[in-house]
Amino acid sequence: MLEVAPDSPLRQAALEVERHVAEAGWDQPPRLFALVSTEQLRESHPELADQLDGDYTPVEQEQLGVDRPVEEILPTIMWPETVDGCAVVIERVMLPPSAEADLPEDPDELGAYVAAHPDRQEVRIVAAVLRDGSGHTGVRARDGEDPPLLEGPDLVPGLVELLRASMS
Incomplete structure (x- = not known):
C-alpha cells in the first residue's frame, strides 16, 4: 500500500470502507456509508461494544440507485447531527491526461470514446x-492481483467537495 497521507481516524475509516467493498469484487454500484463515533455507538448499543473498534464505525446506507449519477445524488443528502462523517465508494474509468485534447464534446460520443480508448483504466x-x-481519498486500479491503493486528502477533489456539502 502506497501511503501519501499521515494516518488518522478518518484514514482508518476510509480504509475499512475500501476493504469492505473490495471483498465483493468489482462492477458494483455506488455505495454510501455514514461514519458514526464508535464511542457513541458503544454507549447507545452496549451489546455491540465487543464488535466495534476504531474511532469511527462505517454504517452502510441503502443503495444509492443507478437511475442518476452519484454526483447528482450526493448534493441532495443531508446527514443528521449524530453522523460525524460520510464515505462513498464509486467505480469509474479514467484516461491519461494525454487523452484530454481528443475528448469529443458530445456525451454519447464521449462514452464510446472512453470505452474504446486503449489506455483507459478502471478504478x-x-x-x-x-x-x-x-477528507481522505483512496484510488485503486483494477489491475493485477493486488494493485496498490493510492491515498491522499484530495485525490478526487470534486467528490470530496460533494461529500463536504452533504455534511453542512
Whole structure:
C-alpha cells in the first residue's frame, strides 16, 4: 500500500470502507456509508461494544440507485447531527491526461470514446469526510492481483467537495 497521507481516524475509516467493498469484487454500484463515533455507538448499543473498534464505525446506507449519477445524488443528502462523517465508494474509468485534447464534446460520443480508448483504466474510488472538513481519498486500479491503493486528502477533489456539502 502506497501511503501519501499521515494516518488518522478518518484514514482508518476510509480504509475499512475500501476493504469492505473490495471483498465483493468489482462492477458494483455506488455505495454510501455514514461514519458514526464508535464511542457513541458503544454507549447507545452496549451489546455491540465487543464488535466495534476504531474511532469511527462505517454504517452502510441503502443503495444509492443507478437511475442518476452519484454526483447528482450526493448534493441532495443531508446527514443528521449524530453522523460525524460520510464515505462513498464509486467505480469509474479514467484516461491519461494525454487523452484530454481528443475528448469529443458530445456525451454519447464521449462514452464510446472512453470505452474504446486503449489506455483507459478502471478504478475504485473511496472518498470520506468529517464534519470538521477533513477528507481522505483512496484510488485503486483494477489491475493485477493486488494493485496498490493510492491515498491522499484530495485525490478526487470534486467528490470530496460533494461529500463536504452533504455534511453542512
